[in-house]
Amino acid sequence: MGETSRDEYKIQSFDAETQQLLKTALKDPGAVDLEKVANVIVDHSLQDCVFSKEAGRMCYAIIQAESKQAGQSVFRRGLLDRLQREYQAREQLRARSRQSWVCYVTFICNIFDYLRVNNMPMMALVNPVYDCLFQLAQPESLSREEEVDCLVLQLHRVGEQLEKMNGQRMDELFVLIRDGFLLPIDLSSLARLLLLEIIEFRAAGWKTTPAAHKYYYSEVLD
Numbered sequence: 001m002g003e004t005s006r007d008e009y010k011i012q013s014f015d016a017e018t019q020q021l022l023k024t025a026l027k028d029p030g031a032v033d034l035e036k037v038a039n040v041i042v043d044h045s046l047q048d049c050v051f052s053k054e055a056g057r058m059c060y061a062i063i064q065a066e067s068k069q070a071g072q073s074v075f076r077r078g079l080l081d082r083l084q085r086e087y088q089a090r091e092q093l094r095a096r097s098r099q100s101w102v103c104y105v106t107f108i109c110n111i112f113d114y115l116r117v118n119n120m121p122m123m124a125l126v127n128p129v130y131d132c133l134f135q136l137a138q139p140e141s142l143s144r145e146e147e148v149d150c151l152v153l154q155l156h157r158v159g160e161q162l163e164k165m166n167g168q169r170m171d172e173l174f175v176l177i178r179d180g181f182l183l184p185i186d187l188s189s190l191a192r193l194l195l196l197e198i199i200e201f202r203a204a205g206w207k208t209t210p211a212a213h214k215y216y217y218s219e220v221l222d
Helices: 002-011 016-027 034-047 055-070 074-088 090-096 098-114 123-136 145-165 167-182 189-203 210-221
Strands: none
Touching (some): 002 016, 016 034, 016 055, 034 074, 055 074, 055 098, 074 123, 090 098, 090 123, 098 145, 123 145, 145 167, 145 189, 167 189
16 A cells, blocks of 8 residues: 555656556556656656656556566566667766756666566666766766765665676776775765765675764764
8 A cells, every 4th residue: 555655646746647647557557558658757757856766666566567467578678778778878968967867877776776587686787877877986976966966875775786796896986986085076075975974885785884874864964
């Protein structure tokens, strides 16, 4: 019941016709154009960062419903094709709108978190997700708090899974993060704090110790 109401709440941000499309996709996926549904969800995710944080659960629910009803994966193919197109055009997306770029990274990480093949994360998404996080760890991105915040939030969410899939790239990513923290680039005090927190979070085995939680979150609240 709780999961359904949370999905219903997310759908409220769409117009009435799109709400009906998404409700039908969740309950009777064979009755709608699932490629259209995938595009609607991606389009909205690029515009609404709140939605992009939770859209993965909706996508997972539609994939499950379609598989149960017809044993097919039309929606998943459409979703991954669209994600790939946006990934290939990521430089243009970032140049056009930093907010849409942050929304895209949030969304692709959310999809990586939720979608599974044989109970394993999708290998096809590992390098695209890493590439997006590497971009967020570049000096120019680290000078922008919204991009640092996105980097740290996504590492909290999927960092441990990513490291299991490719530990070498995670090591390389954290070299960039440590350099960003240590080198004299234009970092705000909040960005510096967030980077130190994620460095310690990974060093502690992707867990936050009670002392670290008290320190970092009291600093953020202050």
